[in-house]
Amino acid sequence: MKVVKREQVNEYLTGFDRLSFQKNLIEWFETEKRNLPWRLDNDPYKVWVSEIMLQQTKVDTVIPYFNRFIKKFPTVEALAEAEEQEVLKAWEGLGYYSRARNLQTAVKEVVANYGSRVPKDPNTLSSLKGVGPYTKGAILSIAYDVPEPAVDGNVMRVMSRVLKIDEDIAKQKTRKLFESCIKEVISQANPSSFNQGLMELGALICTPKSPSCSLCPVQEHCAAYQQGMVEQLPVKSKNKKQKTLTYFAFVIHDKSNVLIEQRPEQGLLANLWQFPMVELSKTDLEHTQNWIKQNYGLTVKLGNELSSIKHVFSHLIWDIRVFQMEVIDGAVKEPNAKMVAKERLNQYPFPVSHQKIIQQF
C-alpha cells in the first residue's frame, strides 16, 4: 500500500532542479566533509557500527567510542564472539544500550546465516535487529552505493526547508513523506555523497537555530530561504515533560567488597549493573534494613547519607538518595546480586547515574 500520495510529492517538487541541487550538494560535501574515523573506508561493518552509534547521538560523542569499539571488535566475527558484558562495557556511557545488544544479535545472525557479510539485500538488511529504515538506507547508500533514502533528523530539517514542507516531523508518517521526496531527488550516480551531504549540511550549515544560509551550497534551491521562512521550519510538536521518580540507593559494603546487582534483561538499562535501589514510595528509611535483609539476605548497619543524585533521562528523571551501609552478618542470597572487590567495580558496565555513585564512594 502506498501511504504517501504521489501528487503530494509532485507538488513539493514542482520546478525543482534536481540535477543542479545534486551537483551543488555533492560538490560541497566532497570539499567540506569532516574527517571522521568511519570515513576512512567504506567497510560495511564499520559503516553499520557508526550508524548505530550515531542514532540520537552527536558526532563528537561517538568518535572515541567508535575508535575503541572497532579496535576491540574489528570484524563482524569478533563482535559476534564477544561476551555481551564486554560489549556493554564498550558501550558504557553512550546510552540507549539496546542498540549495543541488538547490534550484537544482528551481527551473530550475519555470521550464522550470511557468511559474515553484511547483507546487501534491503529486505534482509531490514530484518536484522536494530536496523530500521534509516540505518538500512545509510548502509545501502554509503557502503554499497545503492540509491536508497536515509532519512534522519538532519535530512528532515534540511528538506523541510528546501521544499518548504510544514508537516509535523514528530509524526511517523512524515518520515515516509520525506523518503518519497528523497527517492525523487537522490543522485543515482553518487547516492553515498548525496545522503551524507544532506546530513553533513544539517549538522554544519542548516542547523536547528541560526542556520548559516549565507554559506549554504543549495541556497538557490531553498524555498524557505526565498520566502524568509527558514526559522519557522521544520514544524515539530513538543514532547511532554518527564516524570520524576525518587529512589533510595545503598552502597552496602564490608572491608573490601561492595554489593552490586544486575538489572533485568528487559526494559530500562537492561543487563547493566547497579547498587541496590528501591523507590521511595515503596518503603521508608525505617524499614530499609528489613528490606535489605529480606531481599539480599544481609544484616546491615545504616550509615550516613552520602549524597543526592539527580539524573535526567529523555522520558523520566531519577532522584537518587544514596546511603552507605556496613555489612554485619549474612550471605548474599539474591542470584542477580553479588559482593565484588571495590577495585573490580570498573569491570562491570554501570549506567552513568550509578557511575556518579561510584565516584562519590
Added chain:
DNA sequence: AAAACGGGGAA
C-alpha cells in the same frame, strides 16, 4: 499512533 529507551551539549 504513542511510548519507551540514555546521555550530553548548546543556546
Added chain:
DNA sequence: TTCCCAGTTTT
C-alpha cells in the same frame, strides 16, 4: 530550562 542529536522497538 528547553531542545536536539546520523532512530528502533514495543505497546
